[in-house]
Amino acid sequence: MRTIGSVLPLPSTDEAAGLSLWDFWTAGASWAAYSSARSALAALLAQRRARRVWLPAYACPALMEGAVAGGRQAAWYAVDERLEPRLEDLQSVRPGDAVVGIDYFGRPPGEDFQALARSQPDVLWIEDRAQALAPGPAWGAVRLFSPRKLIGVGDGGLLVAETELPQPSAPPSRTEAGAQAARAHDPEGLAPQTWFPAFQAQEAAFTVDAAAMSARTTKVLRGCAAQPLIDARRRNAGFLAAALADIALWPEPPAWPPLAFPILVPDAAAFVQGMAARGVFCARHWADLPSPARFAQAHDLSRRLVSLPCDHRYGEADMARIARAVREVQAGAR
Structure with a gap:
């Protein structure tokens, strides 16, 4: 019996029938394509000279890694039992700070949080869409995507905004999606030993760097409807x-x-x-x-x-x- 879940297979790179993921996410805005979301976040915070970054208490370690790269200070705010931000913890946010909010599982935060973001334009509000395929209208000044969470690619961190964004200063450091390609050759998921160890190794190798997104991931995003x-x-x-x-x-x-x-x-x-x-x-x-x-x-x-x-x-x-x-x-x- 075939298995369900785990590593997403590498999709085909045929021309998209309809709006591609790339066009859907960028929608004519400025963009910058890095090797990972943590690298993209670190570059953005450096460009905007944010000294303090507010993170939700429910977050992945990679998010913090990107946030504190370069010696930035991390501050934390609580979430409730349904992952809604607790606004009282954000009363100490000051101009020049950055606040990261997560669209958990693709669900945008509630209207009160979004209203707070709109009311403080002198704060950098970053909408973490790593888990979000299509969460609806943007509430953050900058959107951050991590394509490999949603489709079978091996790398990628995409910044999207209406303002100028920092561009990668190094060529792609990753050119293959070996685990995802191997998973595509095992559609029933019956031989995880052929792809899961490779996937774990790929994930463990990510660091904060200035490398660009691989050409393969870019091609998939532009070719996937x-x-x-x-x-x-x-x-x-x-x-x-x-x-x-x-x-x-x-x-x-x-x-x-x-x-x-x-x-x-x-x-x-x-x-x-x-x-x-x-x-x-x-x-x-x-x-x-x-x-x-x-x-x-x-x-x-x-x-x-x-x-x-x-x-x-x-x-x-x-x-x-x-x-x-x-x-x-x-x-x-x-």
Whole structure:
């Protein structure tokens, strides 16, 4: 039986039928294409001379790596049990600071946070769209994309804005997407030993540098149609929302196409193992948070949140199988 989830396969680079991902994300604005999102973030903060960067307590270590590169100071703000920013923690933001907000799983933050961003134009508001395929109208002055989270490419960090952006000063350091190419040759996912170790090695090799995005990733983004990806993710997430509303992070069917479908369980680590035993590979976004332990809500979410695959590779039968596996793992844990 084929497996579900894990590494995305390298897609074809045929000409997009409809608006490409590249055009959908850039939409005629300025852009700068780096090897990774952390590198793009570091370059942006250096260009804007931000000395202090505010990060949400629920974030991946790579985001902090890019934020503090060059000796910048990191400050933190809390999120609630549904990953909404707590605005009271941002009362100390000052002109010249930068604030990073995350469109978690593709979902933009609430209107109160967006209104705060609009009210402080002397602060650099960065919209982290690493998990966001199509979150809706931009709320950040600069948008930051990480294509390899959403399609099967090996690198890439894309800045998009209406103002001048810093450009990479070094040629691409990555020219291959070996793990993603190997995954494409194993469509049933039955031989993870041929692609998963390579994927882990690729991910571990990322650093903050000034390298440009690879030509291969650029070609894929320019040749991959956006709308089919959006439609499939939204449709699959809608099925899971109906089947698993009682444990969903957000019970309502998503209006946005999510990176994955987030659920809350008592023990994420054990749950992921149980799902893997049933051939469904789930991620944890994120198992290790860089924020201080005093942000108890964020760290509790980290121990409980599991990301169910719902990407464009799959259809309703796959979502039904995922839902059944979830209930089986739940029953076994009782």
